[in-house]
Amino acid sequence: MTEQDFILKSYDSDLNEGAVKWTSPSNIALVKYWGKRAHQIPENPSISFTLSNCKTITEVSFTKKEGSDFSFDVYFEGEKNEAFKPKIQTFFERIEAYVPFLRDFHFKIDTSNTFPHSSGIASSASGMSALALCLMSIEKQLGVTHNTDFFNKKASFLARLGSGSACRSIEGELVVWGQNKSTASSDLFGVRYAEDVHANFKNYQDTILLVDKGEKQVSSTVGHKLMFGHPFAAQRFNQAHENLEKLTAILKSGDLDEFINIVESEALTLHAMMMTSMPYFILMKPNTLEIINKIWSYRKESDSKLCFTLDAGANVHLLYPENEKDTVLRFIENQLSRYCQNGHFIEDQVGKGSECVKN
Ligand code: PMV
Numbered sequence: 001m002t003e004q005d006f007i008l009k010s011y012d013s014d015l016n017e018g019a020v021k022w023t024s025p026s027n028i029a030l031v032k033y034w035g036k037r038a039h040q041i042p043e044n045p046s047i048s049f050t051l052s053n054c055k056t057i058t059e060v061s062f063t064k065k066e067g068s069d070f071s072f073d074v075y076f077e078g079e080k081n082e083a084f085k086p087k088i089q090t091f092f093e094r095i096e097a098y099v100p101f102l103r104d105f106h107f108k109i110d111t112s113n114t115f116p117h118s119s120g121i122a123s124s125a126s127g128m129s130a131l132a133l134c135l136m137s138i139e140k141q142l143g144v145t146h147n148t149d150f151f152n153k154k155a156s157f158l159a160r161l162g163s164g165s166a167c168r169s170i171e172g173e174l175v176v177w178g179q180n181k182s183t184a185s186s187d188l189f190g191v192r193y194a195e196d197v198h199a200n201f202k203n204y205q206d207t208i209l210l211v212d213k214g215e216k217q218v219s220s221t222v223g224h225k226l227m228f229g230h231p232f233a234a235q236r237f238n239q240a241h242e243n244l245e246k247l248t249a250i251l252k253s254g255d256l257d258e259f260i261n262i263v264e265s266e267a268l269t270l271h272a273m274m275m276t277s278m279p280y281f282i283l284m285k286p287n288t289l290e291i292i293n294k295i296w297s298y299r300k301e302s303d304s305k306l307c308f309t310l311d312a313g314a315n316v317h318l319l320y321p322e323n324e325k326d327t328v329l330r331f332i333e334n335q336l337s338r339y340c341q342n343g344h345f346i347e348d349q350v351g352k353g354s355e356c357v358k359n
Helices: 085-095 124-141 148-164 164-169 221-224 233-253 256-275 286-301 322-339
Strands: 017-033 048-063 069-076 105-113 174-177 207-211 309-310 316-320 346-350 355-358
Touching: 017 124, 017 164, 017 256, 017 309, 048 148, 048 164, 048 207, 069 085, 069 207, 069 309, 085 124, 085 256, 085 286, 105 124, 124 148, 124 164, 124 355, 148 164, 164 174, 207 322, 233 256, 256 309, 286 309, 286 316, 286 322, 316 322, 322 346
Parallel strands: 069 105
Antiparallel strands: 017 048, 017 355, 048 105, 048 174, 048 346, 207 316, 207 346, 309 316
C-alpha cells in the first residue's frame, strides 16, 4: 500500500453533527524505534507489546461549520486545555489530505487518561491513536465504507503522523512497524504480529516504576533528530533489524533468557544513543540504575525471568511472565518501590488494543 491509498476522495457532505468515542492503550517497545526520516518514516523497524490498563479515552463531538480554518477545542479530564492545541493543530495539518472533512466541522475533543498525567508515562501513543480512531469513525459516519483491516491500517497510518510509536497502539498483542525481512510490515502503519507466539508470553506483565514523574528532559522529536549524523546511526539501524529477526525466533521458541538479552540490550542501546549524540544526554536517574542492579541481583539469586526495558526517560518497565506475578510484585513492594517517586508504580500487562465505545 502507498500513501495514495489513504486519501479520502469523496464523502457524504449532508451530515451536520455527531459524536464518536474510543479508548486506545499505550505500548512498550521491545525493539526500539529511534531515528526517523521525513513524514514520520522510521529509520529502523520496531516491535512492541500493546498494553492493557494504561490508556486514553477520547470522545470527539463534531458540528458543521462555515469557513475553512481548522476549528477545535480540547478538554483534558473535563477542563478546557490550551496546552494540547498546538500538537493537535500540527497533527491536523499533517493528515488533512487523508481526512479532508477536518475543515468542515468544529470538533470538541474530550480526552482523559487512566494513568496520572504527571507520571512521566508517554501519553502521545495512546492519545494520538485514540484521536486517529475517532477520526476514522467520523469518516465512517460520512458514509465511507471500509472493512476492519483498512479501518485499522488507516487509523494506524494517521496515528503515525501524530506520533510515530502511536501507530503500534491500534491492535494487540504485538505490533511491528517499519519494513523488515523477518515479518509482515510497512513503514506507513503498524502491523499486528501474526507469527507464532509461545505460551510463555501470554498475559506478559509490565509493571511501570515511576522513577521520575517530571516532564521529559528531551522530547522525542529532539531525540529522533539526534540520530541525524550520529556516529553510530548505521550500526544501530542494522542492529535493530538483527534484533527483530532474533526476537521473532525467541517469540516462537519461548526462550525467556534470550528474550531478556535482547530486550535489556535494546533499552540500554537506546540510552547509549543519547549518551553518544551531540548534544549528549543522560536520561536515567540514579534510581533507574539502582533498580537495574536490583533486578540483576534478583535474577542471580532466583530463577526469575524478570527483565527491564526503558523509554526515553528514567522510568523502568518491568517485564515478566504471568506465573511470576505474585513473587515479582512482592519483590517490587519490598525492594523497588523505595526508588519510585512517592512509591508509585503502575501494574499493567499485554493487551488487545483499542476499543470502540461510540461509533
Ligand atoms: O513516538 P515517539 O516519536 O514519541 O518516539 C518514541 C520512541 C521510544 O518510545 C523511545 C521507542 C519506541 O519505539 O516506542
